[in-house]
Amino acid sequence: MNETIFGGILGFEFMQNAILAALLSSIACGIIGTFVVVKRISFISGGIAHTAFGGIGLGYYLGVNPLLGVIPFSLAAALGIGILGKKLKVSEDTAIGTFWAAGMSLGVILIGLTPGYAPDLFSYLFGNILTVPTGDLVMIMLLDIFIVGVVLLFNREFLAISFDEEYAEVSGLKSTALYLLLLSLIALTVVVMVRVVGIVMVIALLSVPAAIARNFSRSIPSMMAMATVFSFLFSIAGLVLSYMFDLASGATIILVAASAFFLVQGWRFLSGGR
Amino acid sequence: MSEPVIVCDRLAVRLGGIQVLNGLTLSVFQGDFLGIVGPNGGGKTTLLRVILGLERPTEGSVRVFGGEPGSQPKRTGYVPQRLFFDRxxxxxxxxxxxxxxxxRRRFFLPYGEEDRQAVDEAIRTVGLQNLHDRQVGALSGGELQRALIARALAGEPELLLLDEPTASIDPAMKTGVYDLLDSLRGRMTIVMVSHDTGVITKHVTRIACLNCTLDMHEEGSSLKRAPIGDIYDYPVDAILHNHPQSGESEP
Structure with missing residues (x-):
């Protein structure tokens, strides 16, 4: 790409915000996505993200920033799915499906009850990294700091419940409480990601970069670092492609990530697999 | 005799409406190496899980180190039967x-030098020092079993509970695991569930035959005298035949 064009792009404030949003969301999704992948809970994450649509509806209905509405809804979904599965022995996919659909339905009804039409609704569903307001960036940054802080404090515990939950319990850990905490961090990561790829596609950025990183890492911290880098690269590549060809940015980012995923899987298959 | 480490008093456990353990009374003393044998579904794993505090007794009581099971994780090491994990x-x-x-971790503090030394020591004890940096998914069955034993030893437990540590490995490896357990004998109290009824009699100090209820056999006693055991090389069955099967599952 021509240097002057690129310099020109970077001059725009929306572009600087977009790059910052890509960086901040990649940190959260690299770290939390690693646990999502090794603990195999991508579909819980999908459930949490879609339930959050109810929060977006609530935000519109109350006339506040929809991102603020997402926080209680995604947290409630995380705790609800976790408690139904662990304490009440409801099968996890049933709990996920119920929350997923109920949250979306609530969102649809609340948006329907809101007078007028819902501006930017599409950007919450499918993301638009080019229109992240500075205020949302501050919120995303604060959530990032919180997520990183909690993981720094509990990384050994999270590793233990991800690898061998029974042994974690025997070691005196409160494995259910830790699991609920981990799901809550996923819920907050969803909030971070909504502006970038939208609630419908959060699941891809939570799982694909970490899944690719797993092929090349020998420990959880290296997987987190690599997943963060991959996520950032996909976001920037998607951003540039969407700008150049005037495509929807969230969808472009996801397609870049998915292409990389299939390429890596194909390469693994051809190189003899494992 | 020294202090009892585990005391089960008329322990009964029902899981999903099935009587898994019934009227089980058992004391394990410090320095014991207790082998628990018995048929599949006889409640061996359940007994270990109760001692670990992972299952609650329906009736009766269990005391471990004089307290509730699971209340002293620092003093207890556990080697699960097999570990299902992502390769x-x-x-x-x-x-x-x-x-x-x-x-043993103090909350929020990183692992320190002491932890690393305990890990190295445990890995040396099980003979995996050359595989310290090997990925867990690349281990063979026997190596994984040793690694799991090392994990339990790293916590420097006083009580080591093993659930069929030789179930999924080949005979040559089994000998290695038993030699390892022999070397631990006396350093800690060991309770091992096993299917290798013929072999474990050489290693343990006492044997418990578990099929919902329990028969105890002290060191070097009764097992050798069971005539059917000699023929079938399956002495435990022989002993169980002496007692017409009691404690049948209640409806």
């Missing part, structure tokens, strides 16, 4: 064994 999980042998230090 792609990014974790080295060293990282796996370090998890054994979780029970």
């Amino acid at each position: 792609d999980f990014p974790l080295t042998v060293g990282g796996l064994v370090l998890m054994g230090r979780l029970s």
Whole structure:
């Protein structure tokens, strides 16, 4: 790409915000996505993200920033799915499906009850990294700091419940409480990601970069670092492609990530697999 | 005799409406190496899980180190029967064994020199020092079993509970695991569930035959005298035949 064009792009404030949003969301999704992948809970994450649509509806209905509405809804979904599965022995996919659909339905009804039409609704569903307001960036940054802080404090515990939950319990850990905490961090990561790829596609950025990183890492911290880098690269590549060809940015980012995923899987298959 | 480490008093456990353990009374003393044998579904694993505090007794009581089961994770090490995990999980042998230090970790503080020394020591004890940085998913069955034993040893337990540590490995490896347990004998109290009824009599101090209820056999006693055992090389069955099967599952 021509240097002057690129310099020109970077001059725009929306572009600087977009790059910052890509960086901040990649940190959260690299770290939390690693646990999502090794603990195999991508579909819980999908459930949490879609339930959050109810929060977006609530935000519109109350006339506040929809991102603020997402926080209680995604947290409630995380705790609800976790408690139904662990304490009440409801099968996890049933709990996920119920929350997923109920949250979306609530969102649809609340948006329907809101007078007028819902501006930017599409950007919450499918993301638009080019229109992240500075205020949302501050919120995303604060959530990032919180997520990183909690993981720094509990990384050994999270590793233990991800690898061998029974042994974690025997070691005196409160494995259910830790699991609920981990799901809550996923819920907050969803909030971070909504502006970038939208609630419908959060699941891809939570799982694909970490899944690719797993092929090349020998420990959880290296997987987190690599997943963060991959996520950032996909976001920037998607951003540039969407700008150049005037495509929807969230969808472009996801397609870049998915292409990389299939390429890596194909390469693994051809190189003899494992 | 020294202090009892485990005391089960008329222990009964029902799981999903099935009587798994019934009227089980048992004391394990410090320094014991107790082997628990018996048929599949006889409640061996359940007994270990009760001692670990993972299952609650329906009736009767269990005391471990004089307290509630599971209340003293620092003093208890556990080697599960088999571990289902993702072969792609990014974790080295060293990282796996370090998890054994979780029970001793002070909250929020990183692992220290003492933890690393305990891990190295445990890995040396099981003879995996050359595989310290090997990915757990790349281990053979026997190596994985040793790594799991190392994980339990890294916590420097006083009580070691093993659930069929030789179930999924080949005979040559089994001998290695038993030699390892022999070397631990006396250093800690060991309770081992096993199917290798013929072999474990050489290693343990006492044997419990578990089929819902319990028969105890002290060191070197009764097993050798069971005539059917000699023929079938399956002495436990012989002993169980002496007692017409009691404690049949209640409806």
